[in-house]
Amino acid sequence: MIDHSKSLFNNGFTIIKSCIEKKLLKKIKLQINKKLIEISESKNNKKFFNLEGNFKKALTKKSQFDIQKILSKNLLDLNLIDQVFKSTKLLEELIQLLGPDLEYMLDYEMAINSKNTSSKDTYLIKKYHQEFWSGMGIESLQLWIPINLPKNTGTMEIIKNSDKWGHIPHRNREPVNLPKKYEKTELKIAEGSVAILSALTLHKTIKNNSNNIRIALPITVRNSYYPKTNNSDIFNFKKIKQSYFTKLRKVLGNSHYSPFRTSKDN
Numbered sequence: 001m002i003d004h005s006k007s008l009f010n011n012g013f014t015i016i017k018s019c020i021e022k023k024l025l026k027k028i029k030l031q032i033n034k035k036l037i038e039i040s041e042s043k044n045n046k047k048f049f050n051l052e053g054n055f056k057k058a059l060t061k062k063s064q065f066d067i068q069k070i071l072s073k074n075l076l077d078l079n080l081i082d083q084v085f086k087s088t089k090l091l092e093e094l095i096q097l098l099g100p101d102l103e104y105m106l107d108y109e110m111a112i113n114s115k116n117t118s119s120k121d122t123y124l125i126k127k128y129h130q131e132f133w134s135g136m137g138i139e140s141l142q143l144w145i146p147i148n149l150p151k152n153t154g155t156m157e158i159i160k161n162s163d164k165w166g167h168i169p170h171r172n173r174e175p176v177n178l179p180k181k182y183e184k185t186e187l188k189i190a191e192g193s194v195a196i197l198s199a200l201t202l203h204k205t206i207k208n209n210s211n212n213i214r215i216a217l218p219i220t221v222r223n224s225y226y227p228k229t230n231n232s233d234i235f236n237f238k239k240i241k242q243s244y245f246t247k248l249r250k251v252l253g254n255s256h257y258s259p260f261r262t263s264k265d266n
């Protein structure tokens with residue numbers, strides 16, 4: 001068994017292999033496909049499963065930014081993100097890493113990458129950056145969940161151990177300077193696995209030059225009790241799991257633990 005806490009500490013990232021069921025991934029892909037057809041207002045009755053084609057058609061109606069927003073919200077509304085966090089192996093590993101009181105950030109945004117995405121678009125093809133720059137607290141972990149990752153669609157490039165450098169000065173969405181020597185690595189991951197990065201790990205998008213689109217979900221996870229740092233107190237989170245302690249607090253109903261509050265004896 002991999003010690004992900006050690007691996008994350010030693011490298012600034014870790015990968016939990018085969019922790020999401022194929023059935024759930026398929027369900028999410030089908031839903032994305034369905035929503036893309038809806039966005040493209042296609043009058044074609046034959047609604048094929050064709051993520052690339054339907055994404056292209058959707059782009060004739062809305063911007064990629066809007067499409068990503070709509071698709072992300074749709075997966076939340078259908079509780080499909082909740083289902084991702086019900087995956088036994090993923091949940092067990094997250095509990096090992098962060099503890100039993102877990103929550104995920106609702107304000108996430110699906111990342112779609114196609115060969116047509118312009119390299120000049122620094123919002124969609126991100127240069128080296130830390131999630132910390134966008135307000136993420138160091139108490140949180142960033143999950144990168146590939147949903148559609150055919151061969152040669154690329155992943156992301158990571159600078160190993162860059163989390164130990166702290167907050168890197170930056171301007172226009174890229175570091176102002178970097179140490180002379182550093183080790184970069186391309187994330188090797190498959191559908192069904194989940195990559196985990198710290199808020200300070202430098203990473204960048206690898207451009208997808210294949211004919212297929214790449215779809216991934218970058219989602220922030222944290223322990224509800226860890227002190228909130230950076231801007232993380234203003235983001236919206238949803239509970240994934242609660243410990244015995246939290247459940248007891250909820251049952252008791254108040255912080256004074258009033259004795260026999262609900263007793264029918266008096």
Ligand SMILES: [Fe+2]
Nearest residue numbers: 126129131203
């Ligand atoms: Fe990022």
